[in-house]
Amino acid sequence: MWDYTEKVLDLFYNPKNQGAIEDPSEAGVAVVFGEVGSIACGDALRLHLKIEVEADRILDARFQTFGCTSAIASSSALTEIIKGITLDEALNVSNRDIANYLGGLPEEKMHCSVMGQEALEAAIYKYRGIEVEHHEEDDGALICSCFGVSENRIRRVVIENNLTTVEQVTSYVKAGGGCSSCAAEIEDLIAAVQQEKALTATRVAAEIATAQAQNRPLTTVQKISLIQTALQEVRPMLLADGGDVELYDIEGDVVKVVLKGACGSCESSTATLKNAIEVRLRERVLPNLVVEAVA
Amino acid sequence: MSAVIYLDNNATTQVDPEVVAAILPYLTQYYGNPSSMHSFGGQVGKALKQARNQVASLLGAEESEIIFTSCGTEGNNTAIRAAIAAQPDRKHLITTQVEHACVLNLFKQLEKQGYTVTYLSVNRKGQLDLMELEAAITGSTALVSTMYANNETGTVFPVEQAGAIAKEYGATFHVDAVQVAGKLPLNMKTSTIDLMTISGHKLHAPKGVGALFVRRGFRFRPLLVGGHQERGRRAGTENVAGIVGLGKAAELAQLHLADVATEKKLRDRLEKGLLAISDTELNGDRKNRLPNTTNIGFKYIEGEAILLSLDQYGICASSGSACTSGSLEPSHVLRAMGLPYTILHGSIRFSLSRNTTESDIDLVLEVMPGIVERLRALSPFNNDQAEWLQDREEAVVGAR
Numbered sequence: 280m281w282d283y284t285e286k287v288l289d290l291f292y293n294p295k296n297q298g299a300i301e302d303p304s305e306a307g308v309a310v311v312f313g314e315v316g317s318i319a320c321g322d323a324l325r326l327h328l329k330i331e332v333e334a335d336r337i338l339d340a341r342f343q344t345f346g347c348t349s350a351i352a353s354s355s356a357l358t359e360i361i362k363g364i365t366l367d368e369a370l371n372v373s374n375r376d377i378a379n380y381l382g383g384l385p386e387e388k389m390h391c392s393v394m395g396q397e398a399l400e401a402a403i404y405k406y407r408g409i410e411v412e413h414h415e416e417d418d419g420a421l422i423c424s425c426f427g428v429s430e431n432r433i434r435r436v437v438i439e440n441n442l443t444t445v446e447q448v449t450s451y452v453k454a455g456g457g458c459s460s461c462a463a464e465i466e467d468l469i470a471a472v473q474q475e476k477a478l479t480a481t482r483v484a485a486e487i488a489t490a491q492a493q494n495r496p497l498t499t500v501q502k503i504s505l506i507q508t509a510l511q512e513v514r515p516m517l518l519a520d521g522g523d524v525e526l527y528d529i530e531g532d533v534v535k536v537v538l539k540g541a542c543g544s545c546e547s548s549t550a551t552l553k554n555a556i557e558v559r560l561r562e563r564v565l566p567n568l569v570v571e572a573v574a
Numbered sequence: 575m576s577a578v579i580y581l582d583n584n585a586t587t588q589v590d591p592e593v594v595a596a597i598l599p600y601l602t603q604y605y606g607n608p609s610s611m612h613s614f615g616g617q618v619g620k621a622l623k624q625a626r627n628q629v630a631s632l633l634g635a636e637e638s639e640i641i642f643t644s645c646g647t648e649g650n651n652t653a654i655r656a657a658i659a660a661q662p663d664r665k666h667l668i669t670t671q672v673e674h675a676c677v678l679n680l681f682k683q684l685e686k687q688g689y690t691v692t693y694l695s696v697n698r699k700g701q702l703d704l705m706e707l708e709a710a711i712t713g714s715t716a717l718v719s720t721m722y723a724n725n726e727t728g729t730v731f732p733v734e735q736a737g738a739i740a741k742e743y744g745a746t747f748h749v750d751a752v753q754v755a756g757k758l759p760l761n762m763k764t765s766t767i768d769l770m771t772i773s774g775h776k777l778h779a780p781k782g783v784g785a786l787f788v789r790r791g792f793r794f795r796p797l798l799v800g801g802h803q804e805r806g807r808r809a810g811t812e813n814v815a816g817i818v819g820l821g822k823a824a825e826l827a828q829l830h831l832a833d834v835a836t837e838k839k840l841r842d843r844l845e846k847g848l849l850a851i852s853d854t855e856l857n858g859d860r861k862n863r864l865p866n867t868t869n870i871g872f873k874y875i876e877g878e879a880i881l882l883s884l885d886q887y888g889i890c891a892s893s894g895s896a897c898t899s900g901s902l903e904p905s906h907v908l909r910a911m912g913l914p915y916t917i918l919h920g921s922i923r924f925s926l927s928r929n930t931t932e933s934d935i936d937l938v939l940e941v942m943p944g945i946v947e948r949l950r951a952l953s954p955f956n957n958d959q960a961e962w963l964q965d966r967e968e969a970v971v972g973a974r
Contacts, residue, residue, distance in 0.1 A: 280885075281878075288882075291879070291882065292883075292886070294952065297951065297952050298951075314954070318915045318916060318919065318955060319915045321876065321895065321902075321904065321915075321919050322876070323954060323955070324954075325954040343952065343953060343954035344952055344953065344954070345874065345875070345876060345919075345953045345954055345955055346876050346879070347876050347877075347878035347879055347895070348878055348879055348882045350876075351879060351952060426902070449902065453902050456902030456903070457902065457903060
């Protein structure tokens with residue numbers, strides 16, 4: 280039996296926002312749905328969105344899911360996460376956000392959270408009139424013919440979730456989980472992504488060094504890169520206490536972060552923010568940075 | 575959670591209290607090594623002999639034809655390798671597509687070692703076609719290895735006829751009878767079977783013990799070599815407590831064979847009630863089937879979600895869906911039967927035992943309609959004509 284969190288079980292037994300949204304024919308409101316998966320693959324999701332056209336905001340979200348416990352819980356979590364946010368904000372919702380909302384998923388079940396993210400994109404792309412067939416995700420060579428997974432889809436999930444093994448890729452998008460004949464190709468793809476990542480890091484580091492040597496101010500991209508690196512150094516300490524931190528945005532010298540898990544509700548979160556995170560960022564990036572938490 | 579309603583007996587069974595009582599002295603008082611020359615060990619040796627007799631009696635075999643093993647996997651691996659060793663010049667092997675992983679994976683390994691393997695198909699009921707066996711077998715066939723009954727559907731194969739065909743061509747005939755021992759009468763004296771595997775924990779003995787029937791005169795080559803235990807056919811100090819337990823369990827199974835009719839009645843009542851739910855189908859051969867097993871496909875919903883919903887009521891069953899395992903592919907047995915995906919992913923196996931009661935069945939019948947209704951309300955699929963279902967199923971199946 281899978282080791283599910285209380286949240287997963289709660290949303291499975293008591294799912295929120297199940298069902299479809301009928302077209303309300305209200306002025307200024309649009310209804311759209313996005314669907315991913317198939318009955319052949321063993322899981323499928325149809326996500327319905329009710330959108331306030333003027334504000335480009337999701338008024339309501341509902342789901343219909345064919346799948347296991349975690350597929351149903353992930354779908355329900357997704358609808359809770361996206362209600363009330365704009366479509367642009369929704370496009371930034373990652374499968375990891377869904378998994379985090381659930382307090383985690385067994386790694387073998389991460390593909391359920393990916394399905395949620397993909398259905399959300401499908402719905403928004405459909406609403407915006409972007410042909411799904413021409414979506415970037417569907418371009419590129421087909422790597423896994425058993426589950427119909429393209430190179431770009433694997434590339435994306437590897438980057439977003441920092442995956443390093445074929446088994447992880449299989450858990451996230453099922454690729455390689457059938458006949459396994461594509462395992463070597465997936466391995467090559469992971470290696471290529473890691474190499475690109477390393478090259479980018481080297482390039483940014485060189486640019487930063489040059490800028491600092493010439494007393495030039497850092498570009499925003501350089502700042503983000505350094506901040507992300509510094510946050511990675513802080514994260515293990517926060518994770519050990521059941522918390523986490525994520526970069527939300529930067530505005531000038533103000534760094535906005537999201538405190539997650541135990542850090543979000545902790546009474547001493549201000550101390551964490553200032554003593555642990557801000558001090559580290561000032562050391563590593565710029566001495567005048569100010570760190571603020573966003574809800 | 576309320577008391578456990580255990581309907582997963584094809585996975586494992588509850589150890590019978592009488593078996594526990596028989597085992598205990600061999601974990602505490604009689605701890606000697608049966609191979610020792612002193613009388614303290616010798617009395618343990620007598621217990622092994624008694625257990626061998628009890629198992630032989632259940633199988634209708636001779637005491638000398640029983641080798642104790644650690645499990646069904648060891649029994650099957652030993653039998654298949656012994657059969658190959660017995661006829662080293664023959665390089666063709668026959669099995670079925672629906673065997674247990676311990677058989678299928680061994681055959682895959684043997685293919686890499688130069689053997690040719692024919693995997694016989696099954697029909698929609700999970701039943702073998704003996705004509706296919708006749709068409710496949712040749713004078714080069716060393717072994718025909720098949721289950722007696724399938725663990726997922728309960729479908730019982732015509733093993734005696736299959737064995738007769740194997741004999742015609744001089745091939746060894748091995749049968750994995752793990753699901754059958756204690757459920758159907760067996761008589762090796764009049765059988766065509768050369769080698770037959772059973773496993774203790776499927777018949778109310780503990781896990782970690784099994785037995786292999788080896789017909790007298792068969793040229794047996796051991797898998798485990800070492801000491802002279804089991805007359806040199808399976809080295810390693812015997813799991814005395816487990817073997818004593820298996821012996822007692824075999825004795826009890828023989829006594830309870832008459833009760834199987836009651837089990838079947840309960841199974842039939844459960845099955846009838848579940849098939850009354852709309853969009854359900856029986857998977858397996860209604861006629862040639864184990865008396866304790868029913869496998870039902872609940873269309874448009876997924877197995878793990880059903881199992882977890884049943885778990886809320888303390889009901890234990892099993893599913894062939896991919897999501898119940900680390901694998902991403904649903905049951906190879908149900909796929910080999912050619913079931914449509916609408917049924918495949920939502921198939922649930924209920925397997926009863928002599929401990930199953932009327933009230934167990936009542937509870938399942940009471941809660942299952944609500945579970946199915948709730949999950950179907952969540953599902954985007956609700957009938958075979960759903961346009962999205964058709965398109966997607968074709969698209970993905972076509973890509974495979």
